[in-house]
Amino acid sequence: MEMKYKSYFLSFASSVIVTSFTYGQHDFSQFSYPILQKKMDTLHKFGITLKDDYVNLNNLEDPKIVEWFEAQDSIAEAYFSKNDLLKDYLIKFEDYESRQNGKISMIEINEKENYFYLKYDDLDGTEKLYFRKNLTSEEEMIFDPSNFDEITEINYLKPSFDGKKIAIGYRSDENFSSIVRILNIPKNKFYSEEITNINPSFGGIEWLPDSSGFIYLYFPVVDQQRSDFKKNSFSVLHRLGDNPNLKNKVFGKTQTVNIPSEFYPKVKIGSSKDTYIIGYSASANDFYDAYVAKVSDVILGKADWTPFFKVAHKVYTTEGQVRDDEFIFRQGNNPGNQISRIKIYSPNFNNSELLTEGTEENPITQLKVTKNEVYYSRSKFGAEVSLWKIDKTKNIIELKAPFVPGYVTFFGGSVKNNLIGVELDGWTSNYTRFLITENNEFQKESLKAETLYPEFENLISGQIMIKSHDGIDVPLSLVYDPESIKDSDNEVFIYVYGAYGESLSPFFYPIFLDWAARGGILAFPHVRGGGEKGKAWHLQGQKTLKYNSWKDLIACAEALIQKGFTKKGLISLYTASAGGITAGMAVNERPDLFSSFIAEVPRLNPLGLESSKNVSSTSYLEYGSVKDSSEFSGLVKMDPYYNLDSTKEYPPTLIFSASKDDRIPLWDSGKYIAKLQSISKSEIPILLDIDYHSSHEDLGNDNTIKLYSKIFTFAKSNMVRN
Numbered sequence: 227m228e229m230k231y232k233s234y235f236l237s238f239a240s241s242v243i244v245t246s247f248t249y250g251q252h253d254f255s256q257f258s259y260p261i262l263q264k265k266m267d268t269l270h271k272f273g274i275t276l277k278d279d280y281v282n283l284n285n286l287e288d289p290k291i292v293e294w295f296e297a298q299d300s301i302a303e304a305y306f307s308k309n310d311l312l313k314d315y316l317i318k319f320e321d322y323e324s325r326q327n328g329k330i331s332m333i334e335i336n337e338k339e340n341y342f343y344l345k346y347d348d349l350d351g352t353e354k355l356y357f358r359k360n361l362t363s364e365e366e367m368i369f370d371p372s373n374f375d376e377i378t379e380i381n382y383l384k385p386s387f388d389g390k391k392i393a394i395g396y397r398s399d400e401n402f403s404s405i406v407r408i409l410n411i412p413k414n415k416f417y418s419e420e421i422t423n424i425n426p427s428f429g430g431i432e433w434l435p436d437s438s439g440f441i442y443l444y445f446p447v448v449d450q451q452r453s454d455f456k457k458n459s460f461s462v463l464h465r466l467g468d469n470p471n472l473k474n475k476v477f478g479k480t481q482t483v484n485i486p487s488e489f490y491p492k493v494k495i496g497s498s499k500d501t502y503i504i505g506y507s508a509s510a511n512d513f514y515d516a517y518v519a520k521v522s523d524v525i526l527g528k529a530d531w532t533p534f535f536k537v538a539h540k541v542y543t544t545e546g547q548v549r550d551d552e553f554i555f556r557q558g559n560n561p562g563n564q565i566s567r568i569k570i571y572s573p574n575f576n577n578s579e580l581l582t583e584g585t586e587e588n589p590i591t592q593l594k595v596t597k598n599e600v601y602y603s604r605s606k607f608g609a610e611v612s613l614w615k616i617d618k619t620k621n622i623i624e625l626k627a628p629f630v631p632g633y634v635t636f637f638g639g640s641v642k643n644n645l646i647g648v649e650l651d652g653w654t655s656n657y658t659r660f661l662i663t664e665n666n667e668f669q670k671e672s673l674k675a676e677t678l679y680p681e682f683e684n685l686i687s688g689q690i691m692i693k694s695h696d697g698i699d700v701p702l703s704l705v706y707d708p709e710s711i712k713d714s715d716n717e718v719f720i721y722v723y724g725a726y727g728e729s730l731s732p733f734f735y736p737i738f739l740d741w742a743a744r745g746g747i748l749a750f751p752h753v754r755g756g757g758e759k760g761k762a763w764h765l766q767g768q769k770t771l772k773y774n775s776w777k778d779l780i781a782c783a784e785a786l787i788q789k790g791f792t793k794k795g796l797i798s799l800y801t802a803s804a805g806g807i808t809a810g811m812a813v814n815e816r817p818d819l820f821s822s823f824i825a826e827v828p829r830l831n832p833l834g835l836e837s838s839k840n841v842s843s844t845s846y847l848e849y850g851s852v853k854d855s856s857e858f859s860g861l862v863k864m865d866p867y868y869n870l871d872s873t874k875e876y877p878p879t880l881i882f883s884a885s886k887d888d889r890i891p892l893w894d895s896g897k898y899i900a901k902l903q904s905i906s907k908s909e910i911p912i913l914l915d916i917d918y919h920s921s922h923e924d925l926g927n928d929n930t931i932k933l934y935s936k937i938f939t940f941a942k943s944n945m946v947r948n
Contacts, residue, residue, distance in 0.1 A: 257911060259903040260297040262290075272855040274862055278834070280900045283893040287451065295885075295896060295916060302880070302915035306936055311943060315935035322679070322736040323931060330674045332383050333659075335647075337497055337640035340389040341673070344380060353380060355394070357411065361661075361671065369394065369409055382406065382426035386437035387498040391417075391466070393440070395426045401886040401921060402456070403448040406431065408466060419470040423448055429508070432495040435521055439465035441493050441503075444473060450888055457487045461505065463524065476524050477505040483517060483531050488844055495521070496547050496595075497641045502570055505531055506543045509844035512558065512727055512761070513537045518570065539575040540761075547595040549641040554581075554600060556593040558761045561586035565593060565602060565616070581616055588612075589760040591729070594636035596644045601662070603634045607701040608729035608758030609689050613648065615666065628668050629655050632687075632732025647671060653687035653705045653732040653748075654739070682739050684709060687732070690789075692751075694774070694781040698766075701752040702782045703732070704791075710745040711791075717746040717945055718792045719938075720783065722812075724755035724775040725804035726848055727764035737934045747791060753778035753808060767808075769850040770860035776811035783812070783819045795821050795946035800937065802826040803890070803922070804848070810866025810898070813876065822878045822944040824937055827890050827922050830881075830898040831867040843889065867898045872905040878944040879912045882933070887922040911944070 265282035268275065285291055306312050331353070333343040341358040345365075355369035371377040381404060382395025395406045406421040423445045424430075431440040444462045447454045460478025464470060477483070478491040483505075485491050490508040503524055506516040517531040535541050539557070546555035554567045557575075562584030568574060581600065584590035588606045595601075600616040611634045613625040631650040637659070638645040647661045648668075656679070659671040684707045691699040706716075719741050723730050730750050742748050752758040755767025755775040767775040783799075786792050799820045801809035806828025813823045829835075832849045849864065850857030862868060870876075879902060883895040899914040906912055915936065 257301070257909065259301065259912070260294050261904065262294050262900055271852070272858050274859065276833075276862065276868060278868075278897075279904075280897045283896045283900065284834075284891075286892055295892065295914070298896075298899065298914040299916040299918075302913040305911055305913055306939065309939055309943070312935055312939040315938050316931060318740060319737050319931040319935055322740070325677045325679075332380070333637070333673065334383050334385050334392075335638050335645070336385040336389055337387055337642040338389045339638075339643065339645055340385060342383055342385050342392055343673070344383070355380070355383070355392075355409075361673065368411055368414065371396070376405075382430055384431055384433070386433045387435065388437040391437060393431050395424075395430070398422065401448075401450055402888045403445065406442070417466055419464075419466075419468070421464065421470055428490055429492045432493055434525065435495065435498045435500050437498070439463065439468075441476060441495070441524075443490055443492050444475075450886075454487075456888070459490055461491050461493050474527070476527075476529055477517075477531065480531075484515075494544070494546075499550075499641055500548050502548055503529075504534065504543070504546070504548070508543075510726065510847045511537065511844070512542065512764075513540050514543045516541070516543055518573075534573060535575045541575065542593075545593045547593075547641065549595055549597075554593070554595050556590060556602070560584075561760050561762055562589040562604075563591070563760065565590060565600065581620065582614070582622055584760070586760045586762065589757070591757070592634065592636060594639040594646060595641060596639050596646050597641055598644055599646075601636060601639070601646055603636075605729060605731070605758070607689060608752045608756065609653075609701065609703050609732055611731075615662075623666065625662065625666050625668075628658075628660070631655065651732060651734050653703065654682060654685045654734065656734045679736055679739070681743050682736070685739060685742050690785075692778075692782050692785045695777040696774075698754075698774075698778075700754070700778045700782060701758055702785070703730075703750040703752065705739070705742050705748040705750075707742055707745065711747070712745075714787075714790045714793050716792045716796065717741075717942070718749050718786055718797045719746060719941055720749045720751065720779075720797060720799050722751050722753060722779050722799070722801050722808055723803075723805040724751075724753035724767055724778070724808040726755075727757040727761065729757045737930075737938075741938065747786075749782070749786060751779050751782040753782075755808065768848060769857055772807065772849065772860060772864040773811075775808040776815065776864075779808055779812040780816050780819065783816070787819075794818060795948060798822045798824065798941035798944070800824045800941070801828060804829050804845075806830045806890075807832060807849070807864050807866065811864060811869065813879075814866055814869045814871065814874075817874050817876045820877045821946055822880070822941055823876075824880045824940055825895075826882045826933075827884055827887055828881060828895065829890055831865060831894045833861045833865045833868060834894065834897075845889075867894075867901060870898070870901050870905060875908055876902060876906060876910075876912075878910045878940070880915065880937070880940045881913065882915045882917065884920040884922060885916055885918045886920060889922040892916070911940075913940075 264279045267278045267281035329346040331344045339360050344353040345356050346353050352372045356365045357368045358365050377396045384393040392409050395404045398405045408417045429443050431442040433440045441461050441463050445459045460475050463474045463476045479485040485507045492508050494504045506514040516534040518534040519529040519531045523529045540559045542556040552567050553570045557564050557566050564583035565581045566578035568578045588604050591605045592603045598618045602614050605611050609632050611631045615623045632652040635649040637647045649659050651657045660668040687705045689703045692702050694700050753775045806825050810830050836846050836852050850860045852858050881895045903912045
């Protein structure tokens with residue numbers, strides 16, 4: 227997502243709107259930014275004094291604040307409106323997308339090996355739901371959303387175990403909530419009930435073993451303006467045909483189950499064979515407290531939720547699977563994770579049976595259980611994945627993939643059968659789905675047609691180690707065309723994240739690879755806070771140690787210059803979501819290193835999150851809590867908004883925000899932009915581009931091409947060649 231400096235910037239700068247705004251303007255020759263009268267709030271806590279210059283931006287219902295945000299968005303749109311470079315990217319990215327005719331997405335396989343998927347119809351521009359009895363069967367279109375005015379986009383699918391029903395989710399009028407309806411496949415009609423106050427990104431539904439109903443996470447309050455938004459949720463049992471307004475609570479906070487109001491009481495049912503249900507208290511943490519109950523008791527309304535494992539046992543809950551009388555799970559109690567099992571009727575997580583373990587540099591990252599085997603993956607420094615199998619005699623076998631993938635996801639996998647497949651991906655290897663045969667061979671699934679991109683054939687990828695501020699080696703992945711690389715005159719586009727233990731794994735994306743195909747370098751620093759070197763790597767970039775994340779990034783940017791890959795003025799920095807802290811603080815400390823700063827729905831004011839009255843989040847588990855003196859100090863140090871420095875010269879900045887974002891409110895980016903515009907002394911673009919239709923998860927989904935065309939246009943336009 228980057229671009230080279232050209233004369234385009236001067237040619238279209240004059241087209242930017244000079245906004246008439248009642249609060250005044252910065253009268254730069256190129257940009258006129260709306261100014262809000264500062265409304266300060268002073269915070270005194272644990273011996274630290276902070277001043278919030280724009281506390282009034284927290285009130286997103288104030289007409290003056292609404293007008294200010296709209297003016298900011300207008301300036302951003304005007305910036306791009308007459309840009310020939312933007313047009314060039316739009317045309318190129320549309321070409322990449324057009325090659326994927328009949329695009330298939332959201333593939334779901336149930337334990338009867340039925341296939342369900344969405345297939346894009348190029349003629350009418352809609353995605354329709356298709357069914358196959360098995361992979362080799364003829365496909366059958368079973369649902370066309372264009373016949374329903376209220377269904378504009380399907381965002382969730384979950385077939386039942388028996389293959390006779392499928393849950394279909396779509397957006398509602400609520401910003402946060404979706405609507406889920408159940409399609410009776412043999413009758414080709416919906417059941418009468420509609421499930422509301424549900425958000426599929428928080429877990430969707432779990433079908434009962436007999437497929438007669440399901441359990442889902444219910445949110446009593448879905449209004450983002452209320453102080454109890456997303457709080458006090460609980461799991462509801464719904465039997466098909468019942469009145470959905472009768473909420474049959476089966477798991478949540480009780481006298482015996484202790485779940486904080488901001489946590490999410492979810493359940494897991496893995497197969498039609500399951501006789502136990504696992505309930506857990508989900509949060510932003512990797513590990514949860516969990517409980518277990520018999521399926522029969524839950525259905526009868528007399529569930530006895532017994533404590534199963536605790537956070538301290540470090541069980542990766544979402545990957546654990548019940549198989550007969552055992553529970554097989556991935557555990558983070560050593561540097562490289564391990565796979566273990568226990569008897570479900572007499573669990574002892576302090577003395578579980580070890581099946582295999584990883585190492586700090588090559589940890590176990592995923593787990594999938596079938597009828598007779600256990601499959602898992604290991605990821606070396608977050609960029610080189612190996613695949614393994616534990617057979618029924620506990621032999622460990624390494625599987626030989628068709629190519630060395632950078633990213634793997636398992637699909638299929640049920641304790642009822644041995645069907646298992648993998649999605650393989652890499653920086654320069656296109657996404658492909660394979661089935662793994664009983665002979666450990668990889669067979670292309672071939673459900674999706676292969677798309678060819680000959681313009682990327684010369685691209686190569688590699689990884690180098692960079693010494694950070696404290697001597698720790700930080701992996702840095704690079705993608706480029708070796709025939710196009712010029713001595714220190716290369717435009718670099720950095721993409722960084724570094725939070726929640728999530729590895730920045732390789733992905734094949736033509737819109738990104740275009741940057742390298744045009745002669746630039748894509749750079750991906752695997753900074754602390756991610757999971758590239760196991761759980762310890764995550765913890766070293768969390769809370770009071772968060773500074774390691776942005777110092778790792780700074781070290782990588784410096785190394786790119788020192789090693790002759792590029793020079794100052796040719797490094798654009800991009801991030802998204804929680805990566806805003808890492809990138810924002812790197813820009814605050816070393817603004818001279820970056821030609822531009824671009825971020826999608828970024829976290830830029832983490833200190834303000836927990837104290838907000840209408841934001842429900844467990845992010846304090848990742849960043850720290852304002853209630854703890856040490857963690858409060860860490861939050862102050864990691865906050866890009868509070869740490870903006872009026873004595874420094876910042877690079878051109880482009881922030882994308884979503885007005886319906888339930889995780890990072892609009893005021894988070896708004897404050898950062900307002901302060902940065904007020905202290906900027908240069909004639910540079912500082913833009914806030916707002917999507918008024920999207921939430922945190924789906925920013926750009928309606929027009930990905932336009933979003934990334936803007937991103938790369940901004941990066942390219944603001945390259946500075948001395």
